[in-house]
Amino acid sequence: MQEAYLRFWGVRGSYAVPAATHLRVGGNTSCVEIRSGDHILICDAGTGIIGLGDKLLGEARRLPLMVLFTHYHWDHICGLPFFQPAFQSGWDIQFFGPGPNGAEMEQRLSSQMKSPYSPVETESWIADIRYLEPRGPCLEHGPIRITYQHVHHPGLTYGYRMEVAGKSIAYVPDHEYLFQARSLESRAQEFSAADREYLAHIEREERTSETALIHGVDVLIHDAQYTPKQYAEKRGWGHSCFIDAVNLAIDTEVKTLYLYHHDPASADADMDKIHAQSLKIIAARGSALQCYVAQEGMTLNLSDI
Numbered sequence: 001m002q003e004a005y006l007r008f009w010g011v012r013g014s015y016a017v018p019a020a021t022h023l024r025v026g027g028n029t030s031c032v033e034i035r036s037g038d039h040i041l042i043c044d045a046g047t048g049i050i051g052l053g054d055k056l057l058g059e060a061r062r063l064p065l066m067v068l069f070t071h072y073h074w075d076h077i078c079g080l081p082f083f084q085p086a087f088q089s090g091w092d093i094q095f096f097g098p099g100p101n102g103a104e105m106e107q108r109l110s111s112q113m114k115s116p117y118s119p120v121e122t123e124s125w126i127a128d129i130r131y132l133e134p135r136g137p138c139l140e141h142g143p144i145r146i147t148y149q150h151v152h153h154p155g156l157t158y159g160y161r162m163e164v165a166g167k168s169i170a171y172v173p174d175h176e177y178l179f180q181a182r183s184l185e186s187r188a189q190e191f192s193a194a195d196r197e198y199l200a201h202i203e204r205e206e207r208t209s210e211t212a213l214i215h216g217v218d219v220l221i222h223d224a225q226y227t228p229k230q231y232a233e234k235r236g237w238g239h240s241c242f243i244d245a246v247n248l249a250i251d252t253e254v255k256t257l258y259l260y261h262h263d264p265a266s267a268d269a270d271m272d273k274i275h276a277q278s279l280k281i282i283a284a285r286g287s288a289l290q291c292y293v294a295q296e297g298m299t300l301n302l303s304d305i
Contacts, residue, residue, distance in 0.1 A: 004165035004302040006219065007033045010048020011294040013173070013225050013239065013261035014075055021267035026296025029075040030173050030261060032221060036164045036302075039142030042067045043160065043171045043221075048296065049079035053086075062090045066141040068148075069097030070173055071157040072108045081113050081120065091127035096139065098156040102131030149213040151175040153238040159213050165302045170214040170254075173261045175223045177210070177244045179236065215252045218305050221294065222249065224259035227266075227274065246278045250287045256305065258294040 010016075010028035017027035029046030040056075040063050042049060049067075056065075065085065070076060085091040099105045110122040122129075132139065138147045144164045151159040151172055159172035214220050224242035226234060231241040240248075242259055249257040259278065262271060275293045282289050292298075 004036045004167075005034075006169065006300045006302065007035075008048075008258075008294050008296055008298045009033060009052045010044075010046040010079070011260055011262055011296055012046075012075075012264060013223075014264050016047045016075075017264045019267070021269070024268040024295065025262060025271050025293060027264075028296060029078065030070075031079065032171060034144065034162060034164060034169065036143050038063050039144060040065050041141050041144050041146075041162065041164075044068070044070055044076045044173065045080040045083065046075050046077070047079045050082045053083040057084050057088065062088075062092075064092045064094075064142065066094045066096065066144075068146070068158075068160055068171075069095070069105075069109075070159065070171070071098055071153065071155055073155070073174070074112070076173075077109060077112060080109060081118055086125040086127050086129065089126050092130075093127050094130045094132055094141070096132040098158050100134070102133045106131045147213070149209055151210050151213075152177070152179050157238075159210070161213050161217065167219070167302045167305060168217040169219045169221070170217045171221045172214065173221065173223050174238055175210070175240055176236070176238045177223075177240045177248050178207075211248070211252050214248075214254060216254070218255045219258065219300065220249055220252075220254040220256070221258045221260045223261045224274070225261050225263045227263075227270075230263060230265075242274050242278060243281065246281050246289075246291065247285075249291070250282065250285055250289050254289060256290040256292070258292050260294045262293075 010031035011026050012029050016029050028048040030044040031046050031048030031052060032043040033052055034041040045067055097105050113121045144162055147161045148158045151157055153174040157174055162169045222245045223240045224245040225239035226241045228241055271293050278291050282291055
């Protein structure tokens with residue numbers, strides 16, 4: 001049987017945190033590796049991709065890589081200028097992310113590596129780099145089948161669902177679940193009855209498409225950046241309260257949830273409290289959901305889940 005696993009290389013949101021209080025959970029920003037046999041899929045290119053790239057250089061074979069971008073906020077692309085396989089010959093690297101075409105994606109990714117922001121531009125890459133064109137709601141990377149869907153976050157943002165080695169994995173690191181529903185509820189008096197019904201219809205359509213993406217997956221990696229207090233202060237910033245992430249996973253019959261995209265202000269001790277509260281919610285609802293805090297270096301053998 002071919003090797004198939006998932007590994008967390010970066011689990012933090014917003015910006016990297018090199019602090020002693022964050023060492024156990026990890027301080028690098030978003031990056032997840034999914035490997036199936038001779039193909040490697042990389043979800044996002046935050047600072048976590050730097051360590052992954054260094055590891056890949058030490059491997060005996062140069063396997064084909066595909067990097068999926070959920071969106072182009074800096075914490076999800078800032079590791080790319082330091083991703084060493086891009087600067088080496090013999091590597092086949094495909095990029096895919098939101099946008100109407102490959103040229104626009106290339107422009108968005110390369111802009112952070114232009115003067116005066118970077119001394120090295122993408123012209124220094126010598127790997128075989130390809131920017132994939134959107135050709136429908138799914139794509140494949142070797143044995144890995146990938147579907148994607150818009151999710152609620154500022155700017156054009158994708159959530160992904162992968163079918164690999166007989167398992168289903170959803171990766172939704174930036175998603176403010178229930179934002180529209182709560183906005184409509186809090187401002188209902190500002191709209192006519194007809195407008196309220198129209199807006200409610202839009203909200204239901206968005207929620208249906210988002211929940212369909214993750215329904216019944218074996219593994220859900222989901223935005224759980226805020227505590228209720230943090231969410232009250234930053235509502236509309238595009239991230240979920242961990243309570244909403246847990247309830248979403250229960251409602252969509254997810255098998256295992258990994259709380260992800262942790263706030264930079266949340267130290268290891270804070271994450272322990274968030275995890276404990278999440279388990280209480282699961283118990284109170286009588287759910288069989290398994291829930292963990294995503295940590296750097298954590299590896300899941302897909303045959304074991």
